[in-house]
Structure formats: structure tokens, C-alpha cells
């Protein structure tokens with residue numbers, strides 16, 4: 110079962126209007142059982158192991174067990190995603206542990222400014238020059254054919 | 259009929275999809291929309307933060323031309339793409355994307371995507387066109403800019419776009435349903451920008467159990483772009499040009515860093531390097547066989563020849579590559595240690611950023627890449643026109659990138675507009691312009707969005723929608739729920755019923771047909787006229803049975819329609835392979851009855867489905883280049 114929910118750890122996102130794991134799964138796999146208030150993967154064989162449900166769960170209740178039809182048992186890969194970095198722990202079948210930490214973004218969350226700080230080059234809807242160009246391209250102009258018709 | 263509320267949204271530009279191309283479109287459209295008082299709405303089946311092929315993240319930006327620093331020219335890029343696609347390329351489209359892609363990448367950097375830099379502040383390249391990134395949050399960052407530009411009120415998530423909304427030959431929007439509540443959505447628009455990605459699970463995957471979802475391509479992109487454009491009557495192109503990536507076997511982890519950055523070789527079970535032992539075979543595929551780098555499909559082909567001769571397994575020689583790098587630093591133990599640590603981190607990040615399953619598989623098999631080689635294999639066929647495949651809609655090129663010869667074939671008013679007025683396509687949705695990848699798809703979304711706004715300004719009439727058409731679509735789309743409700747109580751197991759078929763079994767049936775008759779994994783990607791014709795007979799039965807799909811809930815209703823979308827992608831594919839009487843991309847597919855490339859077929863094989871008659875028309879169009887004028 111690719112992603113699975115540890116029942117003891119899941120609090121159903123405290124019955125907020127939407128559960129985090131259900132909100133994020135790109136394949137609509139996670140469902141909250143309204144009776145037990147625990148989430149579960151309703152179609153594990155359609156899981157991509159993208160880990161988005163794992164990364165987003167506030168209580169670390171979601172984990173992944175490698176696809177049993179080709180992955181030997183015993184390994185675990187566990188992320189801890191912060192605001193600007195992600196930490197990974199890779200546990201091998203033989204017990205070896207490796208840890209990695211990678212940056213994930215250089216700006217503050219929510220602060221991506223669409224024009225990236227570049228003035229726009231043109232007001233002409235007909236020209237091939239796009240919003241923020243040609244400055245954002247780092248070019249004096251957007252190239253075209255050498256010999257035009 | 260099932261009791262679904264109908265909600266209507268009236269807009270000007272409707273962007274369907276929320277992936278890389280759609281996010282580019284959102285940023286661009288928002289800017290021009292404000293200036294011209296145009297309303298823009300975006301609809302995604304999932305949550306934009308993590309939807310589409312980049313949902314997990316990526317470890318590289320695969321298209322960066324480097325025009326700013328004079329690293330390459332537009333012509334360099336166009337030459338590379340044309341050769342990789344064995345000559346079948348719309349150079350006007352490739353050049354158009356290539357001249358805007360650097361700007362997109364610079365925007366990504368400003369938005370917060372960490373791109374690796376060397377000590378001089380220059381981007382670190384993985385290969386000539388590829389940049390290394392810390393891309394775990396690639397999609398989050400790109401979606402954030404799109405959301406900030408468009409405003410959250412103009413974005414609809416968790417709505418599955420099912421059908422184009424037509425008024426005769428004109429597209430006037432799209433319809434779909436929420437996968438969270440019983441609501442049927444009608445989006446009325448003056449123009450629609452299609453960006454719903456490519457397709458997987460049209461062919462049987464290698465995996466057979468709970469790993470079914472671990473295809474290289476994400477299971478949630480199910481051919482909706484192709485379906486939307488085919489059903490609205492758009493001419494389609496390169497529907498035969500599927501993509502089969504060679505990746506680490508089973509988990510399909512990326513090989514780019516190993517081949518390009520670490521310079522690893524691949525060898526067969528006898529330690530032979532098929533790129534050397536089979537170099538002679540490349541003669542058969544000239545001129546493309548002789549270009550560097552060797553086209554992706556030909557590299558696949560040389561490997562497959564070994565596999566078919568029983569010379570597998572095929573290995574990525576990770577241990578050799580690392581030893582070679584280590585050798586360079588062997589005299590300085592301190593530098594050596596540091597370098598080895600760096601290499602290890604880079605290798606694992608490549609997986610953790612974009613294919614975490616591969617990290618689990620290596621950990622499960624106790625793989626230390628410096629000690630043991632790892633198996634690679636060809637995956638199953640996918641439809642991803644933005645990558646090394648080319649399938650998609652046939653779209654107009656930009657006016658200023660046409661020569662007098664290309665203009666009459668490739669230009670009809672608005673760049674990246676399909677043959678149905680008002681439908682624009684980007685990313686996997688537009689064809690014959692491969693190798694755009696994540697960055698080029700975003701750039702193409704921007705180009706198409708600006709042109710779509712121009713179209714709307716030029717054609718301001720409100721969309722005229724026939725209520726009867728909407729009512730019929732609603733009944734058709736909800737039909738699987740009605741069928742289930744009506745019948746399910748009859749048998750001991752609601753999954754097994756003489757009156758209906760559930761979406762999962764429907765998908766397996768489609769996959770079996772495609773796998774066995776249309777050159778899937780189990781037939782080593784080989785097919786022929788006779789096989790294809792038989793496959794078509796079976797597909798026809800399947801199309802009839804699609805009317806009997808049954809869904810017990812919203813989730814299954816989406817699965818029903820995803821698989822119907824896949825089925826149409828499948829038919830366009832099969833018919834186009836049948837139409838092209840040659841083999842041009844061995845390694846992607848091989849027509850055993852026409853085993854060689856033919857000069858007659860240095861042409862586009864296009865197709866079009868006619869709603870009135872239900873017939874397919876096959877169209878051959880000339881290939882004309884612009885590279886000499888670039």
C-alpha cells in the first residue's frame with residue numbers, strides 16, 4: 110500500500126473544513142472516513158508516491174511503504190518539509206541511515222511577485238514581446254527571422 | 259438523472275488545466291486582461307500547488323537556451339529538436355518557444371526557485387540545455403506566481419473538465435463537474451486555452467500490482483487535452499509520436515544526472531556498450547542516426563536490440579562513473595572526501611526531488627551506487643508532446659517566424675491557436691513542438707495566453723450557448739452514476755454486473771488492446787497493419803461499451819471520464835500509426851511490415867474527427883523548415 114495513514118497519529122485535521130492530505134493529493138486518492146475521522150488512501154494502486162500527502166500532514170500520520178510488487182521490504186524514506194528547506198531520512202533495508210537537507214525556495218512563502226521585478230517592455234498586444242520582456246529575457250529585443258518575408 | 263446542481267461561470271478566457279503551461283498562461287493573461295478589461299478563469303482537476311507532471315518536483319530545468327550569454331542560438335535549439343524528432347518538427351513553434359523560454363526561467367528564479375550557481379554566479383548546467391535546480395517546490399513556486407497574478411477568486415480547483423462546449427463549429431467554453439460536491443459546471447467563454455497535460459495508462463504498464471500507479475508519467479494526466487481538442491474538431495498532429503523513456507528499472511528514477519552530469523555508460527549483461535557494438539545500425543537511420551547527440555528513440559532502439567537478443571539486463575554503470583570521478587581527486591584525500599560526499603548528495607537529490615520511489619527502491623535493495631551498477635529499462639509508451647514525444651493539436655505558428663513557404667501551411671492568424679477558432683493550446687496540448695519541457699511549456703502558455711487575449715479583443719461577441727446542448731452534456735456526463743444507481747443492487751458484487759463496466763476494468767481492457775496490438779511493452783513496441791486493424795476492431799467494441807461505464811461516486815465518475823479520454827487518445831494514436839506507412843522512430847514503435855524510414859513520409863501525419871459523421875479524416879501535411887532563416 111504506497112501511502113498509508115497511521116491511525117493513531119491522524120486526527121482528521123481536527124475536523125476543519127478540509128483535510129490537508131485530501132486537499133493536496135493530485136490523484137484524488139485520499140478520503141476522510143467521516144465515522145472514524147481518519148484519512149485513508151482509497152485506491153493505493155493509483156498512487157504515484159509523490160509524497161505530497163506525506164509532506165503536508167501536520168501530525169506526520171502519512172507514510173509510504175514502497176510498492177510491494179517490486180520493492181523489497183524494510184526501506185523507508187521520510188521527509189520533513191519546512192518553509193525553506195526539506196530534510197530527508199533514507200533508511201535502507203540493511204539499517205543504513207542517510208540524511209539529506211536541500212533548499213526548496215529562496216523567497217518567503219506566498220511572496221512570488223508575478224513580474225519578478227521587471228518592468229514590461231511593450232503595451233502592444235500584437236507584438237511577440239511578452240509581459241516583462243525583453244528585460245526578463247536579458248536581451249535588448251526578442252529575436253525574429255533574419256530575413257523576414 | 260442524478261441530482262446535481264448546475265453552476266454557470268461566464269468568463270472571457272478560460273484556461274483549462276493548472277500545470278506548467280496553465281501557470282504561464284495565468285501570469286501572462288492576468289497582465290493583458292487588466293489592460294483590456296478581459297476576465298480570465300482557470301480550472302484544475304486538482305490543487306494547483308501540486309498538480310500536473312511537476313507535482314512531486316523536478317531536479318532539472320530541461321530547456322534553457324542561454325541567449326543572454328550567447329551560449330547557444332535559436333538555430334542551435336531548433337536543429338537539436340528537429341534531429342531528435344527524426345525531422346518531423348514544426349520549427350516555427352520550436353523557435354517561438356525557445357526565444358521566450360529564458361525569460362520564463364529568469365522569472366522562476368525571481369519567484370524563488372533555487373537554481374544552482376557556480377562560483378562565478380553562472381547557472382550550473384546538467385547538459386547543454388539543462389539547468390540543475392533544487393526543485394522540490396518547483397510547482398508550488400510557479401503556481402504561487404500564477405495565483406498571485408490571477409487572484410484566487412478566478413481559480414476553480416477540483417473541477418474535472420469533461421467536454422468542450424460547442425456551438426456548431428465554434429467552441430464556447432467547457433463543462434465539467436466537481437469531484438467534491440454534486441455540482442455540474444458550465445464555463446462559458448470567448449476563448450479556451452487547453453493545458454491539461456498528456457496521457458498515461460493508455461498502454462499497459464510494466465507494473466502489475468499496487469505499483470500500477472508508478473508509471474514514469476503521473477497517473478492523473480489522462481489524455482484530457484487530446485480528448486478536448488479531438489472532440490471539438492481540432493486537427494491533431496504527431497499522434498503517433500509517443501514517448502518511451504529509458505529510466506532506472508521499475509521505479510523510473512531519472513537518468514539525466516547519471517548520463518549527462520556524471521558521464522556514466524550503459525552496458526548489457528555481457529558488459530558490452532550497445533552504443534558502440536550497435537553503432538552500425540545507426541547507418542540505417544541516416545541522416546538522424548549520424549547526428550550528435552543520437553536521437554532518444556535511436557538510443558532506445560540500440561538498447562532494445564540487445565534486449566530482444568536476450569542480452570539483458572541493461573545496466574547504468576554508476577560504479578564506473580563514480581570511480582572515474584574519484585580517480586581525478588585521488589591525490590588529495592580531503593578534496594576526495596568532500597567530492598564524494600557532494601556526488602552522493604547530488605545523486606540522491608536527483609531522486610528525492612522528482613522520483614522518491616526510486617530512492618525507496620535503492621534503499622530497499624541496499625544499493626550503494628559506487629559499488630553496484632543499477633538496472634535501467636524502457637518504460638511503457640506515454641503521450642507527452644512537451645517532452646520527447648510530439649503528440650498534440652495542430653496549431654498556428656507566429657507570423658514573424660514564417661518564411662513565404664511556411665506561411666501558407668503554418669499560419670492562420672493567432673500563434674498557438676488550433677484549427678478551431680478560439681481554442682489555444684500549450685504544453686502537452688500542442689503538437690509537433692517537442693522538447694519544451696517544464697520551462698518551455700510555461701513559456702508556451704504565456705505566448706498562447708497573450709494571443710488568446712488578442713483574439714478576445716478582436717472577437718468581443720459574448721459566447722452564444724444552446725441550452726439544449728448543455729442539458730444533453732449534463733445527462734451524458736452523469737450517466738455513469740445513473741447506470742450504477744439503477745442496476746447495482748441486482749448482483750452479489752456491485753463490481754461484477756452484466757449491465758455495466760466499472761472504470762478500472764475498462765482501463766485494463768483498453769491497456770490490453772493497446773499493449774498487444776499497438777506496440778506496447780509485451781510486444782516489445784512492435785506492431786503492423788494487420789495487428790493495428792485487429793486492435794481497431796476491439797477498440798470499437800470498447801467505444802460502444804463506454805456508454806455502459808458505471809460510477810458509484812464522484813471519484814469513480816472522474817475515473818470513468820478519465821478512461822474515456824484515454825480511449826480517444828488511444829484511437830488517434832492507433833489510426834495515425836496505421837496511416838504512416840514507415841518506421842521513423844524505432845525505439846518508440848516499430849512497424850514490422852514497413853520496417854524502414856521512407857522519404858515519402860518526411861511529412862506530418864495529422865488527423866481530425868468529424869462530429870457530424872463520427873468519421874476520422876487522415877491528413878498528410880508537408881514538413882517545411884525555417885532554420886536557414888534563423
Ligand SMILES: Cc1cc2nc3c(=O)[nH]c(=O)nc-3n(C[C@H](O)[C@H](O)[C@H](O)COP(=O)(O)OP(=O)(O)OC[C@H]3O[C@@H](n4cnc5c(N)ncnc54)[C@H](O)[C@@H]3O)c2cc1C
Nearest residue numbers: 275276277278279303310311320419454455685686695696
Ligand atoms: C517524470 C517526469 C519527469 C520530468 N522531468 C523534467 C525535468 O527534469 N525538467 C523539465 O524541464 N521537465 C521535465 N518533465 C516535463 C514537464 O513536467 C512537462 O513538460 C510539463 O509539466 C508539461 O506542462 P503541461 O502544463 O503541459 O502539463 P502538466 O504540468 O502536467 O499540467 C497538466 C494540468 O492539467 C490538469 N488536468 C488534467 N486533466 C484535467 C481535466 N480533465 N480537467 C481539469 N484539469 C485537468 C492537471 O491537474 C494539471 O494541472 C518531466 C515530466 C515527467 C512526467
Ligand code: SF4
Nearest residue numbers: 134156157159160162
Ligand atoms: S503519495 Fe501522492 S499520489 Fe499517493 S496518495 Fe499521497 S498525494 Fe496522492
Ligand code: SF4
Nearest residue numbers: 119120122128130166
Ligand atoms: S493530513 Fe494528516 S492528520 Fe490531516 S487527515 Fe490527513 S492524515 Fe489525518
